[in-house]
Amino acid sequence: MVRAMAIEETGGPENIKLIDVPVGDPGRGEIRIRHEAIGLNYIDTYFRTGLYKSKMPLVLGMEAAGVVEAVGDGVTHLKPGDRAAYAAQPPGAYAEARVMPAAQVCPMPDGVSFEQAAALMLQGMTVEYLFHRVVPIAKGDRVLFHAAAGGVGQIACAWAKSEGIELIGTASTDDKCAIAAKAGAAHTINYSTEDFVARVKEITGGEGVGVVMDGVGKDTFDRSLDCLRPVGMMISFGNASGPVPPVNLLDLASRGSLQLTRTTLFTFLADHDRCQAMAKHLFDKLLAGDIEATIGQRYPLEDAAEAHRALEARETVGSTVFTL
Known part of the structure; x- marks a missing residue:
């Protein structure tokens, strides 16, 4: 026993x-x-x-x-x-x-x-598949990663930095943003005090990112779509704030022929x-x-x-x- x-x-x-x-x-x-x-x-x-x-x-x-x-x-x-x-x-x-x-x-x-x-x-193998097994991500690409100070997030920040990927990390406090930056995030956004969509557009010169990696779920999903450039990929991989409500596929079309996947390790x-x-x-x-x-x-x-x-x-x- x-x-x-x-x-x-x-x-x-x-x-x-x-x-x-x-x-x-x-x-x-x-x-x-x-x-x-x-x-x-x-x-x-x-x-x-x-x-x-x-x-x-x-x-x-x-x-x-x-x-x-x-x-x-x-x-x-x-x-x-x-x-x-x-x-x-x-x-x-x-x-x-x-x-x-x-x-x-x-x-x-x-x-x-x-x-x-x-x-x-x-957490580490989650990051491995997110960066290497869902959609091609290359040096110089931009990725938005939510909850960047968490366990998965800190690994993702360091992983991205080691491969020359420009990671924009969000977190709920300034202290957590500092943790994400120390881990390797190129940019951080305190989503409690900043509009993360506006900040992403500012950072990317209005273009948006090629990939969003979202393990938060319900609270961040919809607005994350607005952070993507045309034909960008939304990778939903968790439900920390609750499951994502049903998605109207026409919304993906109207936002720029976006791609969407719900993955699991x-x-x-x-x-x-x-x-x-x-x-x-x-x-x-x-x-x-x-x-x-x-x-x-x-x-x-x-x-x-x-x-x-x-x-x-x-x-x-x-x-x-x-x-x-």
Whole structure:
């Protein structure tokens, strides 16, 4: 038996409870991994609230790093004793150990710590696919990125800077704008005090950006379309402020034949080879010093409810990890 943080019904952070769960041996295509650090991500709140449906009871969490204890038949890229990390479905990371599918678990190179990997896997591979696997983005291109001081945002700022991409980052306070600028944003906009559409047009000489990356959702979606140049791409990848209402496709036409996609990381990770390549790209960026694992908060695993509350109240900066 191992300790785990789970919900028996959807609702607020107070529904997260400490339970004991059995951990058996891995079957074919599975591993058993003992966690050393666990990542907190906004997607965890979607499962907790019921926005994303799942069977109950549910151990939360999509990301962790640790040591492989056992492997099942057919697993060739990992062996017992390997240091490994993952961002993967199904949920179940908020536990001391678990048995899970092996295909999306990735070997960790020397020089990457468990906490770094737990802070980076989901957010970092999100940034990897946003910049490399949705629409071509080249050196000199302009990108608008919302919530640029958050965990994903800070990685995106650094990633863009390392590749010569002009990232315009938005945040809710001057302090958070400063964090985004330090991370690598070329320009920052405090959307609480500034009209971000007007500022984007000012920064781009009235042209607009080629790509918007929006993990906020409902509160920023519609006006973000006005930040795009003709035939620009809107990448909606999260719902931090709530899901985006239905979109009239004619609005995309009238605003300049805009492109729109709603992406999710796990589509890109579903292919084993692509997942491993994305993780290697991420670790290479980290080891080269192009990006950092900015851990703003650490909580004991049993304080998962408080961590969820802080995340939803926008009190966190950078990544949050659970310690064991």
